[in-house]
Amino acid sequence: MSAITPLLVLPLRLAGSGDGRLITAPLATVHGWSRTQTPDGTVRFTSPCRTAVLTAEGPADRPAWTVHGFADPGSEPLWRATFGPGTPAEITSAFTTVLADGLRTRHRDYLCGGTRYRPDTPASVLADRGWLPDESPKGFHDQVAPDRTAVYRHRVGHQPHNAEVAGLAPPSWSMLAGDPQHPSWRAEFTLGVPFYPLVHAALAFSSPKPVQRLVGDIPTRHLALVTVRRISGSDHPHPSPAARPGPSTTPASPPAPAARRR
Structure with a gap:
């Protein structure tokens, strides 16, 4: 089978990086985020309110994406979400696109009583899809996918917030795909990350729907x-361009209810 043969692949979390434009296009064309590039090649997208910044670093086919959130423009980062190399673009986009939409109203639409509020937690949406508690490293609580190819990890206990945002302490929540001991990719979220985009990322992480990839993408x-x-005439997947431009060439917090585990 040719490396450029398009296929439908399950599960999404193991399908490969996909098309980075799923992440950047909504930010630039729908939500008005500005794009800049530093001399070292780092691509940066900044929200119109300047309280969220997305950066892309690394090779064009496997970039790492990091979102920093700020209480006010120019202040120290309040929280960080990192999607490591190999994270499917659909998962990163689930987080960034919903976050960008929420920033329009300073998150009010997604808070309790808002028009887009949903009471789920990442742990609850995963449990609804059959993810179960599993043996965990000391200081963590794990939920494992039914096929055991992914883990959602919740850190237990207190640690300094600033150290967590700076990457000097373990993140509060992680998504690990592949072998949990040697994950193929990981996404990390610190305390303070708005709850609603984390829920949407968890929904994508556990998605039961196939995604389109070329054979060589897997x-x-x-x-x-x-x-x-193979894709048949009755399938209507998202388009998968043969050429995948890198991030340098692309166009462009509410807490969980106390009784529910994140």
Whole structure:
């Protein structure tokens, strides 16, 4: 089978990086985020309110995406969300697109009583999809996917907030895909991350729907773990451009209810 043969792949979390424009296009064309590039090649998207910044670093086909949130423009970062190399673009986009929409009203639409509020937690949406508690490293609580190819990890206990945002202490929440001991990719979220985009990222992380990829897009180490099928005339997946431009060439917090585990 040719490396450029399009396929439908399940599960999404093992399908490969995908098209980075799923992340950047809504920010630039729908939500008005500005794009800049530093001399070292780092691409930066900044929200119109200047309280959120998305950066992309690394090779064009496997960038790492980091979102920093700020209480006010120019202040120290309040929180950080990082999507490591290999994270499917659909998962990163689920977080960034919903965050960008929420910033329009300073999150009010997504808070309790808002028009887009939902009471779910990441842990609850995963539990609804059959993810179960599992043996965890000391100081953490894990939920594992039914096929055991992914883990949602919640850190237990207190640690300095600033150290967590700076990456000097373990994040409050992590998504790990592949072998949990040696994950193929990971996404990390610090205390203070707005709750609603984290829920949407969890929904994408556990998505039961197939996504389109080229054969060559699927990581070799995942070939034995994914289910694939050729695209038929009745399928209507998202388009998957043969050429995937890198981030340098693309166009452009509410707490959880106390009784529910995040």
